[in-house]
Amino acid sequence: MSIQSGLGTSTRRRVLQGMGAGVAALAAPSILRAQSAGTIKIGFITPATGPLALFGETDGFTVERIREALGGKLETAAGTYDLQILVRDGQSDPNRSAQVAADLILNDEVHMLLPASTTDIINPAADQAELFGVPCLSTAAPWQAIVFPRGGADQPFDWTYHFFWGLDEALATFVGLWNSLETNRKVGMLFPQNADGETWGSTEYGLPVPTQEAGFETRMPGFFQPRTNDFSSMISNFRQFEAEIVGGITYVDDLTTFVNQCAQQGYRPKAITVAAALLFPSGIEALGDLGVGMSSEVWWTPAFPFQSSLTGQTSRDVADAWEASTGRQWTQPLGYSHAIWEVALDALRRSSNPLDRTANRDALRETSMQTLIGPVDFGSGPHPNVSATPIFGGQWVRGEQWPFELKIVDNTVNPLFEPEQAMQPLPWSS
Amino acid sequence: MYWIDGIVQGILLGGLYAQYALGMALMFGVMKIVNVTHGDLVILLALIGISLADLTGLGPWSILATLVPIGAAIGWILQRALLNRVVGDDPLPSLIATFGLSIALQNAMLQIWSADTRSLSGGAIQQASIPVGSLYIGVLPLIVLICATVLTAGMAFLMHYTRFGRALRAASADVEAAAMMGVNPRRVYALATAIAVGILGFAAAFQAMRSTVAPSDGPFQLIYAFEAVIIGGLGSIWGAFTGAMILGISQSIGFRINPGFGILAGHLVFLAVLAVRPQGIFKRKS
Numbered sequence: 001m002s003i004q005s006g007l008g009t010s011t012r013r014r015v016l017q018g019m020g021a022g023v024a025a026l027a028a029p030s031i032l033r034a035q036s037a038g039t040i041k042i043g044f045i046t047p048a049t050g051p052l053a054l055f056g057e058t059d060g061f062t063v064e065r066i067r068e069a070l071g072g073k074l075e076t077a078a079g080t081y082d083l084q085i086l087v088r089d090g091q092s093d094p095n096r097s098a099q100v101a102a103d104l105i106l107n108d109e110v111h112m113l114l115p116a117s118t119t120d121i122i123n124p125a126a127d128q129a130e131l132f133g134v135p136c137l138s139t140a141a142p143w144q145a146i147v148f149p150r151g152g153a154d155q156p157f158d159w160t161y162h163f164f165w166g167l168d169e170a171l172a173t174f175v176g177l178w179n180s181l182e183t184n185r186k187v188g189m190l191f192p193q194n195a196d197g198e199t200w201g202s203t204e205y206g207l208p209v210p211t212q213e214a215g216f217e218t219r220m221p222g223f224f225q226p227r228t229n230d231f232s233s234m235i236s237n238f239r240q241f242e243a244e245i246v247g248g249i250t251y252v253d254d255l256t257t258f259v260n261q262c263a264q265q266g267y268r269p270k271a272i273t274v275a276a277a278l279l280f281p282s283g284i285e286a287l288g289d290l291g292v293g294m295s296s297e298v299w300w301t302p303a304f305p306f307q308s309s310l311t312g313q314t315s316r317d318v319a320d321a322w323e324a325s326t327g328r329q330w331t332q333p334l335g336y337s338h339a340i341w342e343v344a345l346d347a348l349r350r351s352s353n354p355l356d357r358t359a360n361r362d363a364l365r366e367t368s369m370q371t372l373i374g375p376v377d378f379g380s381g382p383h384p385n386v387s388a389t390p391i392f393g394g395q396w397v398r399g400e401q402w403p404f405e406l407k408i409v410d411n412t413v414n415p416l417f418e419p420e421q422a423m424q425p426l427p428w429s430s
Numbered sequence: 431m432y433w434i435d436g437i438v439q440g441i442l443l444g445g446l447y448a449q450y451a452l453g454m455a456l457m458f459g460v461m462k463i464v465n466v467t468h469g470d471l472v473i474l475l476a477l478i479g480i481s482l483a484d485l486t487g488l489g490p491w492s493i494l495a496t497l498v499p500i501g502a503a504i505g506w507i508l509q510r511a512l513l514n515r516v517v518g519d520d521p522l523p524s525l526i527a528t529f530g531l532s533i534a535l536q537n538a539m540l541q542i543w544s545a546d547t548r549s550l551s552g553g554a555i556q557q558a559s560i561p562v563g564s565l566y567i568g569v570l571p572l573i574v575l576i577c578a579t580v581l582t583a584g585m586a587f588l589m590h591y592t593r594f595g596r597a598l599r600a601a602s603a604d605v606e607a608a609a610m611m612g613v614n615p616r617r618v619y620a621l622a623t624a625i626a627v628g629i630l631g632f633a634a635a636f637q638a639m640r641s642t643v644a645p646s647d648g649p650f651q652l653i654y655a656f657e658a659v660i661i662g663g664l665g666s667i668w669g670a671f672t673g674a675m676i677l678g679i680s681q682s683i684g685f686r687i688n689p690g691f692g693i694l695a696g697h698l699v700f701l702a703v704l705a706v707r708p709q710g711i712f713k714r715k716s
Binding site for chain 2: 256264285
């Protein structure tokens with residue numbers, strides 16, 4: 001019922017849009033002489049509150065910087081336009097995200113939709129964009145999680161584009177990290193019983209596959225319940241197996257319990273490499289002294305040698321601006337929060353008519369540029385709607401300015417630049 | 431050895447659950463209040479403790495010693511300001527009030543402390559252990575267990591051998607008769623909640639040391655407190671302790687069968703007890 005009425009609205013709307021575009025095209029010469037050729041509206045959805053708020057923080061910060069840098073105007077190939085950025089809080093909730101996306105599209109009539117980060121925010125908003133025919137750009141979630149659940153494997157999307165690394169590359173990074181250490185090549189695997197854990201732990205396409213192919217032996221005692229209070233059974237299992245490496249995906253609370261119990265039980269592996277938990281500095285700080293030497297995949301750090309196409313800032317500059325403004329350490333999503341604006345504004349600048357959704361989509365599709373996080377190019381991706389971005393292996397070490405700093409120690413997946421230092425075994429390993 | 435280790439680790443885990451369960455057993459036993467805020471209060475106290483440690487540089491044991499009186503004060507205010515208005519024969523008003531408070535408290539904590547996951551550094555003791563044969567007994571879990579046992583014994587003593595305990599039991603058995611004998615039930619209730627939340631000060635400090643806390647974590651540990659209290663028998667102090675041990679051992683054995691089965695094993699034992707002995711293992715005396 002709701003789908004039918006939605007389609008009805010979109011048809012009527014498309015007719016109106018077509019008429020509007022026609023009028024705009026006829027009136028174009030007189031508008032060009034005026035200061036502003038109209039107002040471009042961008043809808044921006046971010047998880048500002050709720051459990052994903054840590055991702056939203058950098059999004060919110062960056063929007064303010066972009067607004068300041070542009071001063072409400074955008075120079076494009078078709079003239080100078082006023083720029084209006086409408087920020088909405090997705091509240092870390094898929095239903096809320098779908099709601100605000102529809103509102104932005106239907107009531108605010110945005111010319112481009114940016115559901116900035118996380119699967120829970122992107123997928124519902126991208127579905128709305130696809131339904132109503134609005135160009136949509138997203139990032140900060142492994143691309144398979146954006147493409148496959150929405151049926152993108154069989155048929156490419158018309159309106160939605162995504163740039164981020166993929167699960168397969170993240171897995172290869174883990175193997176790269178472990179290859180650089182001297183071990184007995186036995187890996188104990190740690191996966192929670194949830195969507196992330198089952199994806200990473202899959203014996204068909206998850207972490208065990210590339211690990212075994214690289215000649216490591218693996219031991220997977222089973223999927224643990226998130227927020228388990230006792231890991232002693234898994235630890236004794238890993239010890240029996242003599243695993244010198246622990247790998248997988250966990251959240252901060254489970255990793256802290258696990259690592260404390262490893263130390264209590266006298267189990268001292270040489271490397272602990274997990275996704276998710278080690279993304280934010282607060283996660284590594286929660287581990288205390290045991291956090292030194294933990295390793296994980298790296299999205300972006302201030303050591304990335306690329307410049308912003310928008311502000312000319314280096315990665316270091318962007319991180320410094322964040323630290324000076326918030327008084328807190330930079331986080332990895334910061335680079336992507338910046339890059340999404342580089343890509344979106346670049347597309348609008350190239351668009352033949354930034355007030356036309358189809359023209360904006362066509363410009364977006366032809367994106368091929370260098371951003372703060374590396375190259376973004378929708379022509380060369382693993383999927384027509386995806387540009388795969390670089391990923392590295394990193395290790396947390398004692399820092400000078402902050403308690404811990406993330407250093408890039410492996411570049412086997414994307415040899416775009418040299419690692420900062422070599423991978424070290426955990427200082428408390430036996 | 432594998433299974434003996436399971437039982438030993440299960441008993442240690444039970445100590446943790448006993449700390450959660452004790453306050454809940456007291457509040458239910460005396461006032462028939464099911465305190466849904468229980469888990470959130472643990473998180474609130476833990477976050478206060480972590481902030482105190484950051485501000486003052488106090489060690490974990492001083493923090494623990496500070497959290498207990500802070501908890502008691504929070505409990506006393508909570509009962510005086512809110513729960514005394516909803517306590518009565520009907521358990522529903524207090525259930526709804528604490529449910530609402532739980533949501534309000536989580537959002538307030540999110541505002542104050544943000545969504546960051548935090549922990550309290552316990553120093554070397556976090557990783558220390560005592561090797562016994564081929565087993566390792568963690569020092570921190572052992573301290574948790576000892577604290578839980580001492581607290582339970584202390585509470586049982588308080589209930590049975592002191593004037594205050596008699597007042598508590600009297601108010602619990604028949605509040606009107608107790609009032610006629612000169613017991614002020616509102617004061618007794620406030621003290622009972624103060625003790626219950628004060629005990630959570632222990633749970634909070636240990637939770638922040640052994641794992642992490644974040645504002646939305648409260649409800650996840652609440653379920654274990656519920657189960658321990660119900661397995662042991664509603665309102666019984668030693669019952670709650672025993673219930674916590676049964677829950678801890680069931681989970682630990684379950685984890686050894688399969689890491690995904692442990693928590694379910696605890697729930698299954700809980701359901702089995704409900705089916706076979708719905709009044710709990712320790713029938714409530716008083």
